Amino acid sequence: MAGGAGLFPRRDIDLYAELSARVGVCVNGFMLADLGRKAWDLRKKYWQPGEGAWVAFREAVHQCHPHLPVEEKLAQDGLEFDSLYELAVYRRLKSTLPSTLKLDIHPVVKGCIFEEAAFADFKVSSTQSGKSCFIEVVGLFDRTFTAYSSTQKARKDETLRRLHRYPSSQRPILIFKDMVCDPEQVMAALRQAIAAVAEDGLRTAA
Structure with a gap:
């Protein structure tokens, strides 16, 4: 064609x-x-x-619509993202995050259960409160976590392992693929992350 x-x-x-x-x-x-x-x-x-x-x-x-490229590049702002889902969340974070908070891309996660050196997708932190909150983008599964395709079936255990590797005090906020496609859902998750690092938030910095 x-x-x-x-x-x-x-x-x-x-x-x-x-x-x-x-x-x-x-x-x-x-x-x-x-x-x-x-x-x-x-x-x-x-x-x-x-x-x-x-x-x-x-x-x-x-x-x-010239502003829409023929192919969306995963390399943006000097960073390399793993998927369009992760890139979409990054753009939401950039436009949503208050200037008083810090955004880290692919930060190290300390004290992981299954891995000595592991990296999250994002971390939002506040120097004022000393708190931080990790965010994981689950681009392969929706919130039901049902494996429909052969790829999902092959990677389900790997994905579960990734999501459960965090220490109990640093559980991430999860954003599943269907949430990425729903502005209200993804914004609700990001607001939760922002609230978690506020002065009265519950999460401690890593």
């Missing part, structure tokens, strides 16, 4: 742009599965047929 905005319905192009604005990144086919019926229809039309169809569609989107 050749590129060109004229080959695709404008309503599909604009819907993709709307969904990307909702999530905060150029959404891929996996994200479309968590964004409702219309998004699922887009997934079936352009993602499932194969890479050629998807690339052509993304090129058409870029022609109509």
Whole structure:
């Protein structure tokens, strides 16, 4: 399928742009599965047929919405993120976090149960309260933690191990993939992290 905005319905192009604005990144086919019926229809039309169809569609989107790249790069601000889900949360954190709080990307987690040296996705901390809160983005599973695909089945134990490695005093806030695709849910999780490092928060700094 050749590129060109004229080959695709404008309503599909604009819907993709709307969904990307909702999530905060150029959404891929996996994200479309968590964004409702219309998004699922887009997934079936352009993602499932194969890479050629998807690339052509993304090129058409870029022609109509130049601020949306054909391919969202995981390297941003001199950092390398593991997934679009993690990148989306990073962008939310940047725009939400008060200037009085510090954001660390891929910080070391001390005292892990299963690993001597481990890294979290994010850590929010406050020098005023001396508290910090880790955040883990679970980009492979939704909140039900059900393994539908072969990839999910193969990586479920590994993911559980990652989420349970934290010392009891440093349990992270978890943001699952379906939460990333819901602005209200992801913002609620980030507000929880911010509240946890406030003066009257319950979490201690690591």
